[in-house]
Amino acid sequence: MPIQIGERLPEATFNVVKDGVQALSTADVFGGRKVVLFAVPGAFTPTCSAKHLPGYVEQIGQFKERDIQPVCMAVNDAFVMDAWGKSQSVPEGMLMLADGNGAFAQALGLEMDATAFGMGVRSKRFALYADDGVVKGLWVEAPGEFKVSSAEHVLANLPA
Structure with a gap:
């Protein structure tokens, strides 16, 4: 069963490229702050590169005005995420x-099996809003869709 609104995010370790590969915990990313995490099936994939990530890059100011940190996540390695961020002109302050x-x-219960497409197990396309590690909003896309996890939809539907 997927994570639900009101639940605390599970402990995990992520990687980012910053002076080499740096490990970040769930607490490092979500502790003591408001975060919108948007997840994509894969870096450099068509919808992710043409619409999903660019929407958050374009709207980063709207999130920052609400004191919300936008964060992008994919089931890729840190070097791929870093290269994708650079190719997409991701601004300083948006974690990849x-x-x-x-x-x-x-x-989170939000994985998908993309082995039929040669991609292995990946993340579903979704966005979640967390305050100090507790989920306050969750938008999970239906397979093949890109609607509810867009930056515009999330901004319009953030809980008060």
Whole structure:
């Protein structure tokens, strides 16, 4: 069963590239702050590169005005996430988290099996809003869809 609103995010370790590969815990990313985590099935994939990540890059100011940190996550390695962020002109301050083995996606109950497409187990496309590690909003896409996890939809539907 997927994580629910009101539940605390599970413990996990993510990787980012910053002076080499740096490990970040769930507490490092979500502790003591408001975060919108948007997850994509894969870096450099069509919808993720053309719509999903660019929407958050374009709307980063709207999130910052609400004191919300936008964070992108995919089941890719830290070097791929770093290269994708650079290719997409991701601004300083937006984390590009690597959930390399999909452990966080699985702990959330939001993994998908993309082995039929040669991609292995990946994250579903979703967005969640957490305050100090507690889920306050969750938007999970239906397979093949890109609607409810967009930056615009999340901004319009953030809980008070």
